[in-house]
Amino acid sequence: MSKERVLLEYLVSCPEAFAIAKPVLQPEYFEMENQQVVRFILDHASKYKILPGLDMIKAETGQTLEKKTDGKIRLEWLLDELEQHCRQQATIAAIMKATEEITIGNYSAIVDPIKEAVLLSLHRDLGLRYFESPAERLLNMNDGDLAPTGFKDIDDALFGGTLLGGLNFVAANSGVGKSFWLLNIAMNALERGKNVVYITLELFENFSAKRMDQMVSDMGAKEIMQNIDKVGESVVNFGKRSGGEFYLKYFKPQTRVSVIEAYLHELELRTEKKFDLVILDYLDLIMPNDQRVNINDTFTKDKFVAEELRGVMGDGEYHCWTASQLGREGIKSFKEHGEHSQADIAGGISKINTADTVISLATNNTLEEQGLIRAQFLKTRTSSGVGKVLPIGVDIVTRRMSDASQVQKDWFYNKDKRKPRQNRRNDIISSRRADKTIESTKTVSASDRLKDLRERFKNETSTT
Known part of the structure; x- marks a missing residue:
């Protein structure tokens, strides 16, 4: 008896297994003698909402199947085998189709079908049962689903932190401190012992690392090269205290989301570690997987990139921070009105719709003299913090950021009165x-x- 026949016998004997496997079952994934059986089972279940009896299968197809009484006991085995079988057959079919596309020179039609086949899987998780263990659900959410930024005032405004699998970004004009914000988020996570990967599409790895050196060693950029031994000692000691991993990886601008996704899989495979936080510096320089998207249509491009990145973060169970430029109106808006709006972000509202948290940063000579940078919440999904403005302390030498002191807060919230x-x-x-x-x-x-x-x-x- 073939393995396919055994799988089909267990499948028709276990309605629960069939319900889970049905979305990926295709007659062409089976040998010729079994294709008619699979087709009849699928058609009957679709029309009558119930599996056909063994006698009905024999009458329609001429094939005899035996009922398995231990179907439920072997459920996990059955689902694993069906998933593997369907994925293998789907991949073979996609590769055969790809050879035809290569022959006619249609190379762009190759990647997506093969990727879909390789990622084919069963949805065994039926979702969250709302009425079951609400206290446990809330406790688990606090433990894993929310990640603090490391800035208490920001985390309070976010009701604890950012969402697991979410896309969070900071927006600012050039030179305000987007990259340093991202590096500070990374350093705060490392201080909690998390594994962090910092992907840069702007500065090369060594330059981004040198910026991190400033904060770790508590030195200015000019002092770093004059105190290499001290900097090295500070970095090594910080790594020991942290216990987390920190990788910096450069990709050239216009790298596609699929390349970044493949890198994250390779990183975890080779290091044998699960990474908690992904930093992308920055979103505007990333391209979507769909090559038909016009790169000059920033609105559409950023929409696809944001949606694809959020999908990657959700599938990989990462926390993610990235950045975006403010448009020309951002500078004017802050000068004239002292605040930003969603309309000030370059590329428009498309990526904002997908993002979970959007914070704008701004500064001027007066704020810099006080050692402050201004953070304004433009969007939050975890809280009611939209519109809230907070001062963030920043060391003008090392660019290390922190919660503002009480003196700085008093000045910040009363500056317009003096x-x-x-x-x-x-x-x-x-x-x-x-x-x-x-x-x-x-x-x-x-x-x-x-x-x-x-x-x-x-x-x-x-x-x-």
Whole structure:
């Protein structure tokens, strides 16, 4: 008796197994003599919502199957074998089809079918049973589904942190500190013993590592090369204290999401470690898998990239932070109104719709003098923090970020009430000029001017 026949006998004897396996079953995945059986089983179950009896199968196909009484006991074995069998046959079919596409030069049609075949799997998890163990569900969510950023004020505003499998990004204009924010998020995770991978599409690995050196060694960029031994000692000691792994990987701009996904699989396979946090510096430089997307259509490109990245993070069970540029209006908006909006983000709202958390960063000379950077929540899925503005402390030498001190917070939240003396003076001058302008533009009627002249003439005559 063939293995296929054994699988089919267990399958028709176990409705639970059939319900799970049905989405991936195809008659062409089986030998010719069994294809008619599979086709009849699928058609009957689809029409009548129940498996056919063994006598019905024999009557329609002429094939005799035996009922297996231990179907439930061997459920996991059956599902594993069916999954492997269907995946193998689907991959063979995709490869055969690929040879035809290669012959006609249609190379773009090769990757997706083979990838789908290789990733073919059964959905055994039926989902969350809402009424079962709610307390345990909430505790598990706090333990694994939310990851803190390492900044208490930010985490409080997010009700604990960012979602597992989510896509979180920070937006800012060039030079404000997007990359340093991402490196700070990475360092905070390493301090908690997490495994982190930092993928950069902008700076090469050594340059990104040198920025990390600044924070780890508590030195400025100029001091690093003058104190190589001390920096090395600081890095080694930090690694020992952390216990986590930290990899930095450079990819050239316009790398596709599929390349990044393949790298993450290879990284975990070769290191034999599960990575917790993926940093992508930054989203705007990544390309979608679909080569038909016009790279000049930023709105559509970023939409596909964001959706594909979020899918990768969900499948791999990673926490993820990335970044995006603010558009030209971002600078103008902050100067004129002191805040950002979702409309200020380069590429439009397409990636914002997919993102779970969006924070904009801004700074100016006044904030830098106070050792602060401004963080504004433009979107949150885990909390009601949208619109909230927080000060973040930043060491202007090492670029290490932290929660603002109480003194800094007092200054930040009261800064608009304390205008500098020069500004108050300018306001007074402006106000006086405005009053004079109003006074000079007052209209006087001819009769009033004549009355005024008569009064002045009368006064002059009386004095003489």
